[in-house]
Amino acid sequence: xxxSSRARTSLRLAxxxxxxxxxxxxxxxxxxxxxxxASLAWPPRGFTTHWWSTFLDVESARAALLxxxxxxxxxxxxxxxxxxxxSFALQSRDFFGKSTVSLLAVLxxxxxxxxxxxxxxNTFVRFGWDLGFLxxxxxxxxxxxxxAHNNVVARLRRISPNLREASADLGATPRQTFLLVTWPLIRxxxxxxxxxxxxxxxxEVVVTTFxxxxxxxxxxxxxxxxxxxxxxxxxxxxxxxxxLVVSLPIAWLAQRLSEGGND
Amino acid sequence: xRAVQRVGxxxxxxxxxxxxxxxxxxxxxxxxxAPLAGxxxxxxxxxxxxxxxxxxxxxxxxFFSLDDFTGKVTxxxxxxxxxxxxxxxxxxxLVARSVGVAAAVTAICLxxxxxxxxxxxxxxxxxxxxxxxxxxxxxxxTGYLVKAFGLRAIFDPGSGPGTGGLLSSGxxxxxxxxxxxxxxxxxxxxFPYMLLSVYTGFERLPDSLLDASSDLGAGSVRTFRSVxxxxxxxxxxxxxxxxxxxxxxxxxxxxxxGGTAQMIGNIIERALLAPNQPLAAAFTLWPIGxxxxxxxxxxxxxxxxxx
Numbered sequence: 368x369x370x371s372s373r374a375r376t377s378l379r380l381a382x383x384x385x386x387x388x389x390x391x392x393x394x395x396x397x398x399x400x401x402x403x404x405a406s407l408a409w410p411p412r413g414f415t416t417h418w419w420s421t422f423l424d425v426e427s428a429r430a431a432l433l434x435x436x437x438x439x440x441x442x443x444x445x446x447x448x449x450x451x452x453x454s455f456a457l458q459s460r461d462f463f464g465k466s467t468v469s470l471l472a473v474l475x476x477x478x479x480x481x482x483x484x485x486x487x488x489n490t491f492v493r494f495g496w497d498l499g500f501l502x503x504x505x506x507x508x509x510x511x512x513x514x515a516h517n518n519v520v521a522r523l524r525r526i527s528p529n530l531r532e533a534s535a536d537l538g539a540t541p542r543q544t545f546l547l548v549t550w551p552l553i554r555x556x557x558x559x560x561x562x563x564x565x566x567x568x569x570x571e572v573v574v575t576t577f578x579x580x581x582x583x584x585x586x587x588x589x590x591x592x593x594x595x596x597x598x599x600x601x602x603x604x605x606x607x608x609x610x611l612v613v614s615l616p617i618a619w620l621a622q623r624l625s626e627g628g629n630d
Numbered sequence: 631x632r633a634v635q636r637v638g639x640x641x642x643x644x645x646x647x648x649x650x651x652x653x654x655x656x657x658x659x660x661x662x663x664a665p666l667a668g669x670x671x672x673x674x675x676x677x678x679x680x681x682x683x684x685x686x687x688x689x690x691x692x693f694f695s696l697d698d699f700t701g702k703v704t705x706x707x708x709x710x711x712x713x714x715x716x717x718x719x720x721x722x723x724l725v726a727r728s729v730g731v732a733a734a735v736t737a738i739c740l741x742x743x744x745x746x747x748x749x750x751x752x753x754x755x756x757x758x759x760x761x762x763x764x765x766x767x768x769x770x771x772t773g774y775l776v777k778a779f780g781l782r783a784i785f786d787p788g789s790g791p792g793t794g795g796l797l798s799s800g801x802x803x804x805x806x807x808x809x810x811x812x813x814x815x816x817x818x819x820x821f822p823y824m825l826l827s828v829y830t831g832f833e834r835l836p837d838s839l840l841d842a843s844s845d846l847g848a849g850s851v852r853t854f855r856s857v858x859x860x861x862x863x864x865x866x867x868x869x870x871x872x873x874x875x876x877x878x879x880x881x882x883x884x885x886x887x888g889g890t891a892q893m894i895g896n897i898i899e900r901a902l903l904a905p906n907q908p909l910a911a912a913f914t915l916w917p918i919g920x921x922x923x924x925x926x927x928x929x930x931x932x933x934x935x936x937x
Contacts (some may be wrong), residue, residue, distance in 0.1 A: 370753065374850075378749040382762065385746045389769050392780025392818070395796060399783055407783040408792060409799040449673040456670035468670070471677050477871055477925075479879020479917050481895045485902060485910055486684035489691055492907070509681050512673060541665075563771070570773040572882055577902070590775045591882065594782075607776040618771035622764055 393611055400604035405597055407604075418601040422609075425602050431589035432606075438500065438575075438585060439568035442507035446564040449508070450515025451557060457516075458523040475510035483510065484577030491578065498580030506578040507571055511564035518560035518625050522553050559625035566614055566621075586610065689918075692911040703907050711912035721897070725916050728893040731813055732877040738817040739824035739873045740866060747825055751832035752840070763829060770822040777819055778886045785811040785887055807889030815887050816877040823872035831865025867928040874924060879917045 370378075403413035423429055450472075457469060475483055484506065491502045526549070534544040572587040579588065590606055593599040692715075695708040715721060750762045769777065787806040788794025798804035805811050835858065843853040881895025894916050901910035 375753060378745055378753055381745040382749040382754075385742055386762070386765050389766065389818075389821070392777055392784060393769065393772060395783050396776060396780040406793065407786050407795055408788060409783070409794065409796045449676055452669045453673035456666055456673070459666055459669075462666065468674060471682070472673075475677075475681055477875055478921055479875055479895070481879045481881060481898055482685070482688075482914050482917055482921075483681070485898060485914050486688040487680070488902075489688050489907060489911065490680075490684040493687065493691075505680060509676070512677070516673075566771045570771070570775075572774055573879075587773065587775045590779065591885075594779060594886070603779070607773070607779050610773045610776050614772045615768060618768055619764065621771075622767075626760075 396604055397608045397611060400601070400608040402601070402604070405601050407600070418605045422602045422605045425599075427584065428586075428589055428602060428606060431584045431586045434500070434583055435569055435586040438503050438507060438583075439565045441504045442511055442568040443561050443565040445504065445508035446511035446568075447515045447557060447561045450512045450517075450560060450564075451519050451553075453512065453516045454519035454523055458520055472513045472516055476513055480510075480571075480573030481577075484574040487574065488577040498578060499583055502578045502580070503575055503583060503585070506574040507568040510571075510574065511567050514563045514567055515557070515560035518556045518563070519553055521625075522556035526552050555624045559621040562617055562621040562624070566618060570610070570614070685918075688911050688914060691908055692915060694908040694911075696906060696908065701905075708908075711909045712915070714909060715912040715915065721913075721916075724892060724897065725894055725920075727809070728878055728895075729920065731809065731816065731893060732874045734813045735816040735820065735877040736824075736870045736873040738813065739821045740828070740870070742817075742821060743824040743828045743869070747828040747832050751829055751835075752837060763826075766825050767822045774819065774882070775886075778815055778883050781811070781815040781818060782886050785814070807887055807891075809888070809891050811887040811889075812884055812891055812893075815883045816880060817873075819883065820873040820876050823876075824866075824869035827865045827869030827872075828862060831862040834865075835861045863931055867931040871925065871928055875917075875921050878920060 399407060399411060400418060401414050401416065402411035403415040403417070404411065453468075453472060457465060487502070487506045487509070488498070491498055491505075496502060530548055530552075531544055534548045535541075539547065569585075570587060571585075572591060575585050575588055576591075579585070584592070586606060590603050594603050691703070692711050693707045693709070694703050695706045695710065696702070697704045746766065750759055750766075754762055782795070784796045785804055785807065786795030787798050787804045792799070794804060805814070839857055839861075840853060843857045844850075848856065878893075879895050881893060881899050884891050884893050884896055894913065898910050898913045901907075901913055904910075
């Protein structure tokens with residue numbers, strides 16, 4: 368691409384400037400979690416690790432961390448199983464309504480979360496199901512299906528159908544072909560989808576708010592309920608930073624895994 | 631990341647297919663339909679029963695009423711909720727403001743995504759490309775609240791000297807909590823979706839087209855208008871579905887950096903907590919209707935590109 372060196376430089380500046388802006392708020396939250404003053408005011412008053420070392424003593428935060436992990440784990444399993452099945456179904460051949468089905472899978476993350484949340488809550492309440500662990504898991508699984516599905520279907524598209532046909536020609540049963548040929552090829556994509564589904568569920572706020580009853584509080588819920596309480600605020604920055612340092616490397620790993628089948 | 635990029639592509643495809651640009655992609659390999667049905671049934675049943683079923687039930691429940699005595703939802707049908715949600719001028723202006731916020735967020739995301747996506751796709755060294763895309767997308771997975779909270783720490787106007795956030799203490803000026811901060815925060819939150827879509831669009835645009843355009847004497851503005859934009863329209867439309875939709879329904883960012891600002895999401899939540907579920911359902915018809923119209927329009931844009 369021919370460009371004047373001035374255009375080149377300004378484009379580079381714009382790009383790196385944008386990346387800088389993207390990470391500035393994240394860095395800020397991390398820095399403020401070591402602030403000795405219990406406020407978001409800049410500049411920080413002093414350095415302390417007190418909040419980090421004591422946040423596990425905050426009973427409600429610990430419980431929220433646990434329930435977040437449990438919900439994300441189960442929602443991830445459901446989403447991976449359903450999403451992978453969907454990928455195999457949509458990849459195998461054309462059928463009537465195929466494009467509608469893929470649009471349907473995207474809708475739960477393309478429509479505003481509040482619509483999904485209010486709709487699911489309404490259904491659960493109407494049928495007399497208790498709002499709690501299971502209703503939150505059902506809500507999360509619904510919008511996580513698409514993440515698992517997208518990773519697996521993209522990998523399936525890259526696998527030559529010849530491989531499976533060769534396997535069948537050599538006398539393998541469909542089961543053997545799946546276990547010995549297809550599965551090893553898609554394994555890393557399934558894992559990447561699982562990681563991203565877990566991350567998506569772990570971070571989710573809106574659907575959780577509406578599908579959780581009084582008894583359940585996830586980590587994002589806990590942040591939302593406490594950010595305006597001055598005495599809990601420092602722990603909110605710690606929890607937020609914790610989510611940051613856990614999710615960044617994990618998302619990076621998922622990215623590597625999902626590209627693994629490229630070559 | 632990759633996943634979102636694919637979601638974008640999928641949305642584009644779906645938009646094009648939905649608008650009548652159907653292309654045959656048959657593989658022509660006959661297979662039995664039994665395994666297909668078995669694989670398709672569970673996920674499809676889940677999406678149809680849990681998701682579509684709930685949406686349908688939600689629409690129906692907008693016609694239900696509250697028992698005057700007990701305050702419980704009864705299935706006595708009424709138009710009262712719709713009347714309140716759709717004829718109050720106050721709600722009209724609230725909806726207009728929400729649409730304005732969503733449109734502003736989309737415009738800002740696009741304005742920021744175009745130069746970066748162009749640089750990464752067409753200018754950056756091949757080896758640096760992937761790293762740059764990952765750097766732009768990674769924040770998408772770090773949690774909504776972490777980011778909204780980070781921006782609160784930036785925009786916080788404080789209540790006196792030394793109590794403000796990064797902007798008011800560091801620069802001496804802050805927009806404070808209000809619509810401006812809401813727009814900036816939402817744009818920050820959903821920017822990666824737009825970037826990925828636009829980047830995917832640029833990747834589909836052959837370099838030779840740009841070179842040919844300048845060989846034929848077009849300046850950069852003309853090339854952008856006549857060559858780049860037509861190719862990018864479906865990608866931009868796909869990205870805008872996320873930036874527009876996710877902003878339109880938002881109510882949490884408004885709580886964190888919005889001060890007294892209100893959006894559709896806030897009145898839905900308020901009605902639900904009242905608790906007046908049927909009225910909340912009637913309010914959700916606003917975002918549902920707006921998004922259906924928006925998706926339809928974007929489908930048309932994708933279709934134009936195919937002509």
